[in-house]
Amino acid sequence: MPAPGPNLKRATIRDVAALAGVSIGTASKALNGQGKLRAETRDRVAAAARELGFAPNVLARGLLAGRTFTVGVITTDSFGRFSIPVMLGAEDALGAGQISVFMCDTRDEPERERQYLDMLLSRRVDGLIVAGRRIEPRPSIGLTLGVPVVYAMTQSMDSDEPAILPDDAGGGRLAAEHLLALGRRRFGHITGPERFLAARKRARGFCDAMAGAGLPFTANDVLYGEWSEAWGREAARLVMRTTPGVDAIFCGSDQIARGVSDTLRLIGCRVPEDIALVGFDNWSPMVLGADPSLTSVDMCLEDVGRVAAQHLLLAISKEPTHGVHTVPCRLVTRGSTSPGTS
Amino acid sequence: MPAPGPNLKRATIRDVAALAGVSIGTASKALNGQGKLRAETRDRVAAAARELGFAPNVLARGLLAGRTFTVGVITTDSFGRFSIPVMLGAEDALGAGQISVFMCDTRDEPERERQYLDMLLSRRVDGLIVAGRRIEPRPSIGLTLGVPVVYAMTQSMDSDEPAILPDDAGGGRLAAEHLLALGRRRFGHITGPERFLAARKRARGFCDAMAGAGLPFTANDVLYGEWSEAWGREAARLVMRTTPGVDAIFCGSDQIARGVSDTLRLIGCRVPEDIALVGFDNWSPMVLGADPSLTSVDMCLEDVGRVAAQHLLLAISKEPTHGVHTVPCRLVTRGSTSPGTS
DNA sequence: CTTACGGAGGAAAACGTATTCCTAGAAAGG
DNA sequence: CCTTTCTAGGAATACGTTTTCCTCCGTAAG
Structure with a gap:
């Protein structure tokens, strides 16, 4: 690995040219494959460049190129x-x-x-x-x-x-389709604050897919709250109370899903047997740390x-x-x- | 906010000099507060620069300065x-x-x-x-x-x-001192793999502080495992079994602490009343998402x-x-x- | 009136590279 | 032998700054 000494200045094309016994312009052409040069000259310059560990100064090049x-x-x-x-x-x-x-x-x-x-x-x-x-x-x-x-x-x-x-709406749709394919029929959707456009889009995608499947889940059934585990824990109890027979919950974030998962375990509800759970973000530490690990929508x-x-x-x-x-x-x-x- | 048109080239010091009716060198001096110039000239150049939205090209400057x-x-x-x-x-x-x-x-x-x-x-x-x-x-x-x-x-x-x-060792010491100050006397330490230098240092700091307080916690009592919640969940059961009367657990990471917290709740052990818990990393989503939220060592x-x-x-x-x-x-x-x- | 001096600003070099244009030499053709 | 045509490579310019050195002019001192 050719390298300049610790306190030496880096080699410039001028040094390369001198070592190869050519002019600066010729050296530049040789290194960039431009102009008319003998093969022997090209090689000589290349060798000199290698010996000196030459790498062109991108600043100088940029100054000239205008970018x-x-x-x-x-x-x-x-x-x-x-x-x-x-x-x-x-x-x-x-x-x-x-x-x-x-x-x-x-x-x-x-x-x-x-x-x-x-x-x-x-x-x-x-x-x-x-x-x-x-x-x-x-x-x-x-x-x-x-x-x-x-x-x-x-x-x-x-x-x-x-x-x-x-495509947040598409993400919501993906979650819905997955849960539907599993045969689930009674849904909950717990998500972040309604003022977040992303939350609304995900909910819309989810609702649209539900409507497409002929199920009665509508925008009114969406539970907007916070992007936190605490809200997930709280909202899970809410869903269990207000939606008897619920067998799938889609959460607007993995953190919410973690909270939901916690509550479900505490009240003796099995995941995924009793309730299937889908998160959003596919955030490794969250989805892998959960027990069981979380199915989640990845925004790529x-x-x-x-x-x-x-x-x-x-x-x-x-x-x-x-x-x-x-x-x-x-x-x-x-x-x-x-x-x-x- | 002065700005060049969308397709115009950015102004150079040459433009500024022309507009101010001075030479390039003078313009440079005016803008950098160098040389001997009349105040009126300085102002004129500054005004021209402002009008053109001039900002010096750092590349050109760097090329000259050698850095x-x-x-x-x-x-x-x-x-x-x-x-x-x-x-x-x-x-x-x-x-x-x-x-x-x-x-x-x-x-x-x-x-x-x-x-x-x-x-x-x-x-x-x-x-x-x-x-x-x-x-x-x-x-x-x-x-x-x-x-x-x-x-x-x-x-x-x-x-x-x-x-x-x-200062990983210092962090371990901090955790120990905090738990000691709370009056806890029977400890567990659950951490990551022993091959990690950080895990060993934290453990050493913790053990040293224990020794300093005259308590019998030694390097042999450290539970090395994985940096995961799953290991935390598992190790918590281990500690409860092998260390009767344990009233404080120090974990090598927040994720481990989350796992420990989960298990303790499941087996009906109250945090912090029965067992005080300290994590490591002070990683927001982990420490704030936990219930109760986690005391943790921040590496700053x-x-x-x-x-x-x-x-x-x-x-x-x-x-x-x-x-x-x-x-x-x-x-x-x-x-x-x-x-x-x- | 001449000289010295100080102030204000201009001219030019330098940084490292790419490119355009030009020159010297060789080969080829008449 | 002279002219044309290539070919290989050199010289010079430009990019946008900063800085050093120089010049010009006015004023004050002798």
Whole structure:
């Protein structure tokens, strides 16, 4: 592994050229496969580069090319549960194109957002991904930045800027179809606060599927509350009281499902024999820690990030997209709906 | 908010100079408060810059300065529970110095690590933070990179490169002291696999404090197992069987504590009245979701990141540090040891 | 009136790379 | 032998800054 000494400056193309006995321009051409050069010369330059451990200075290259091969990801989620997979997916798709990522966490403070935005612009990022922890529309980060922007797990209220969202309604539908396929017929749906768009969408998808199957579960039967285990514990008792014969409960989050699971065990109700349970998020520590482990809807957030990155790459190459695009969810089956599984 | 049109190139200092009717050099001096200039000229340049929404191109500046005001953070943790706070803290400390962060997730694959390392080096980062998900020593990322490196939440086996670690032993001691102060006298300690250095350190701290208080809890009494809720559930039964009169259990992670809590409730044991419970990690969704909520040791990972950043800044300014530095933990008291709290 | 000095700002170099244009030499054709 | 045509590689420019050095002008001192 060729490497510069600890205190030596890194080799530049000038050093390579000197060692190979050619001019700077020739060295550049040799390394990039451009121009007309003898094969022998190309090899000589390549050898010199290898010997010196030369790697081109991306800054200098960017200065010339007018772009930096860099994008910024701004999240309001404190790198939390939702942003992380999105960023991972985005980084994955961008990294393949040799693009690096500046990650910025605004902690949901507008002042920090402005500050990070300035920083990214003065670093001349080629594009921007704005990620959120809720899918609710947010104020646009700026319509005239001179840089393409894609929203992921959130959307802009001010325009038709491109946004990538998980298909929450589809997720609700998936849960419903799975429970129906198991032969369940009497349902409960416990979820987060009604003001959350995601909660409403999941509920709508669930209700639509029910209606499609000719079952009487309607929007009025949805129990809106909090995104917490405590609410899950409380709501489970409520469901057991108000819905005799209930044999399946769909929860708007894994945490709620954990709470429900707790209560059911305490009151001697078996999962999944008596009641099948489906969560949402497929959040490993939650679903695997539960007993039995939780069947859950996965939003495929990495895909959301990957798709957002693809749209951004398109926009960077002057083929911008517009409006909302959704990414399908998938259902992961575990013990809480299928006795066979762990 | 001054901004360039959507398709306009961003303003350069050349534009600013032209608008202000001065030379490029003068404009630069005016904006940076250098040289001898009339106040009126300074103002004129500042006004022009404001009007054009000028922000200096950090790349160009960096090219000249020989540094990029950029550092790389490489993690093996898939941006997981441990790395995230560390990175947040690091970003915090570095952002104040106008330094931006490239975050890279190796997914624990050596090949990816090499690839990211090459990328960061060709981007000429000023320094590198290597973060891990375990504190175990790992192979050095490279001793002759020509760039300062600091390890956070991990350490290098090949040298005395600086490393910042949480004080796991101190955390174990904190837990012990808290339980002793509550008057508890008969203890259990359930933790992860013995091969984990962190598990052994926490246990050692706990045992030392016990010995200091003259209690007979020794290294032999530690129950090593898995970092899972399932192990917590299992081990709790074991402790109840083998340690009659036990009135306090210290767990090596919050997940284990959740499992213990579950079992205790099922067998009709009250927390904290009969048994006080202390977890480790202070991981919000776990400690707050539990019933009662969990007292837990917080490793202050953001501080670990912050301190790592400070050491890196020192190294960048040619005052490198060496060896392992620890950051103290803190205990957060909640319902599982104190009936008053929720 | 001449010289020295100080203030204000301009000119130019430098950072590392890619690219465009140009030149020198060789080969080929007349 | 002279001219044309390639070919291989060199020279120069540009990218956007910062900084060093230099020049010009006005004023004060001798």
